[in-house]
Amino acid sequence: xxxxxxxxxxxxxxxxxxxxxxxxxxxxxxxxxxxxxxxxxxxxxxxxxxxxxxxxxxxxxxxxxxxxxxxxxxxxxxxxxxxxxxxxxxxxxxxxxxxxxxxxxxxxxxxxxxxxxxxxxxxxxxxxxxxxxxxxxxxxxxxxxxxxxxxxxxxxxxxxxxxxxxxxxxxxxxxxxxxxxxxxxxxxxxxxxxxxxxxxxxxxxxxxxxxxxxxxxxxxxxxxxxxxxxxxxxxxxxxxxxxxxxxxxxxxxxxxxxxxxxxxxxxxxxxxxxxxxxxxxxxxxxxxxxxxxxxxxxxxxxxxxxxxxxxxxxxxxxxxxxxxxxxxxxxxxxxxxxxxxxxxxxxxxxxxxxxxxxxxxxxxxxxxxxxxxxxxxxxxxxxxxxxxxxxxxxxxxxxxxxxxxxxxxxxxxxxxxxxxxxxxxxxxxxxxxxxxxxxx
Ligand SMILES: Cc1ncc(COP(=O)(O)O)c(C=O)c1O
Numbered sequence: 454x455x456x457x458x459x460x461x462x463x464x465x466x467x468x469x470x471x472x473x474x475x476x477x478x479x480x481x482x483x484x485x486x487x488x489x490x491x492x493x494x495x496x497x498x499x500x501x502x503x504x505x506x507x508x509x510x511x512x513x514x515x516x517x518x519x520x521x522x523x524x525x526x527x528x529x530x531x532x533x534x535x536x537x538x539x540x541x542x543x544x545x546x547x548x549x550x551x552x553x554x555x556x557x558x559x560x561x562x563x564x565x566x567x568x569x570x571x572x573x574x575x576x577x578x579x580x581x582x583x584x585x586x587x588x589x590x591x592x593x594x595x596x597x598x599x600x601x602x603x604x605x606x607x608x609x610x611x612x613x614x615x616x617x618x619x620x621x622x623x624x625x626x627x628x629x630x631x632x633x634x635x636x637x638x639x640x641x642x643x644x645x646x647x648x649x650x651x652x653x654x655x656x657x658x659x660x661x662x663x664x665x666x667x668x669x670x671x672x673x674x675x676x677x678x679x680x681x682x683x684x685x686x687x688x689x690x691x692x693x694x695x696x697x698x699x700x701x702x703x704x705x706x707x708x709x710x711x712x713x714x715x716x717x718x719x720x721x722x723x724x725x726x727x728x729x730x731x732x733x734x735x736x737x738x739x740x741x742x743x744x745x746x747x748x749x750x751x752x753x754x755x756x757x758x759x760x761x762x763x764x765x766x767x768x769x770x771x772x773x774x775x776x777x778x779x780x781x782x783x784x785x786x787x788x789x790x791x792x793x794x795x796x797x798x799x800x801x802x803x804x805x806x807x808x809x810x811x812x813x814x815x816x817x818x819x820x821x822x823x824x825x826x827x828x829x830x831x832x833x834x835x836x837x838x839x840x841x842x843x844x845x846x847x848x849x850x851x852x853x854x855x856x857x858x859x860x861x862x863x864x865x866x867x868x869x870x871x872x873x874x875x876x877x878x879x880x881x882x883x884x885x886x887x888x889x890x891x892x893x
C-alpha cells in the first residue's frame with residue numbers, strides 16, 4: 454500500500470491514461486527501482502518487462518546516470534536556451550548526431566515524445582514553406598499509430614479513443630495500418646506480407662495532389678497499438694514514394710530508438726533513412742524528461758536560409774528545450790549504451806527473446822505473437838466482458854505475481870531493459886504464460 458509516512462490523498466492526483474476510479478480503489482505503486490526490478494513500498498520485487506514505459510533501456514537507477522544528474526543539479530539549475538546556451542545541450546546534440554543515420558544531425562530538443570512529434574510536424578511545414586512549397590500543408594499519418602497526445606500527434610495518430618474526446622487538425626489524412634492477422638499471424642520479425650500497403654500513399658497523392666502534402670509520419674514499428682513490425686519492403690516503398698513526390702518522411706522513433714530494435718534506431722535496423730526522426734524515452738533512460746526532433750541537414754539549412762538576417766529562423770521552442778539536467782542525463786545514458794554495447798547486446802539477445810515468447814503460441818487464447826528486436830506483443834482473444842478486459846486481467850495477475858507487462862487492449866506488450874539476462878527473459882515468458890493460464 455502507499456507509504457503511511459506521506460500524506461497521500463489519492464484524489465488529488467488526476468492520473469494520466471488511467472481509469473482513476475479503478476486505480477484508486479486498488480492502487481499499484483512502485484517506491485524504488487534498481488537494474489531489472491521495481492519494488493513496491495512493502496518491498497515486493499516486480500521484474501520489469503516493459504522498461505518502465507518503453508523507456509528505461511539501460512536498466513533502473515544506473516550509477517553513472519544518477520551521478521551525472523546529481524553533478525549537474527549542483528552545478529546549474531536552469532539555463533535559458535533562447536538566444537543563449539549551455540554546453541551540455543550542444544554536447545548531447547553532437548553525441549546524438551554520431552549515432553543517428555548519416556545526414557540526420559540537426560537536433561531540436563523537447564521535453565517529451567509528444568512534443569518531439571509536434572515539433573517534427575512544424576519543422577516539415579516550415580521546410581515546405583521555406584522552399585516555396587507553402588501549399589504543402591497536408592499531413593499524413595496512419596491508422597493504429599500513436600504519436601503522443603498533443604494536437605498534432607492525435608491528429609496524425611490513429612487511435613480513436615485518443616481523438617474522440619477532442620478536436621483534431623484539419624488537412625490530415627491516414628494510411629491504412631499494416632496488420633492483417635490472416636496473412637501475418639505468428640510471423641517472427643517482419644511479416645513477409647504487406648509491402649504493397651505503402652502504395653496507399655500513391656492513392657492519397659492522387660486524391661489530394663502531391664503539391665498539398667508536406668509530410669508522412671509513421672512509427673517504423675508501431676508499439677502502443679500492440680507491436681506491429683513493418684512488413685518486409687514496406688518502409689522502403691514508403692521512402693521511395695515520399696521521395697518521388699517531394700514529401701518529407703518522418704519516423705517516430707520514440708519507442709524504436711536507443712537499441713529497442715537491435716540497432717541505435719529503427720531506421721538503421723530496418724535500413725531506411727527518414728528526413729526527420731522523433732526520439733524521447735530512452736534518450737535519457739527515462740530518468741529526466743526529454744525528447745528531440747532530429748532533422749536532415751538539408752531541412753534545417755532550407756529553414757535557416759529562408760530567414761532574413763537577425764530574425765528567429767524557426768519560431769518554436771520550449772522553456773526547457775535542452776535543459777541542463779536532461780542533457781546531463783542524456784550524455785550519461787549514451788555513454789552507458791556505448792560502454793556496455795547495449796544496442797549490439799539487444800541484437801544478440803533478440804533470437805533468445807523471440808524463442809522464449811513464440812513458445813507461448815499454443816497457450817489457449819493466444820491468437821498472435823509479434824516480435825522484433827527486444828519487443829514483443831502477445832495477443833489474446835477478447836473475453837466475453839469486452840475488448841481489453843482479458844488483457845487488463847492478465848496485466849493485473851502478472852503484476853501480483855511479480856512481472857510488469859503492458860496491456861494494449863488484449864495484446865500484452867513487453868520491452869525490457871536491454872540489460873536483461875537470458876534467464877530473466879525466460880522468467881518473463883514463464884510468468885506471462887502462468888498469468889494468461891490463470892486468468893483463462
Ligand atoms: C511512438 C510514440 N510517439 C510519441 C509518444 C509520446 O511520448 P510522450 O509520452 O513522452 O509524450 C510515444 C509514447 O509512448 C510513442 O510511443
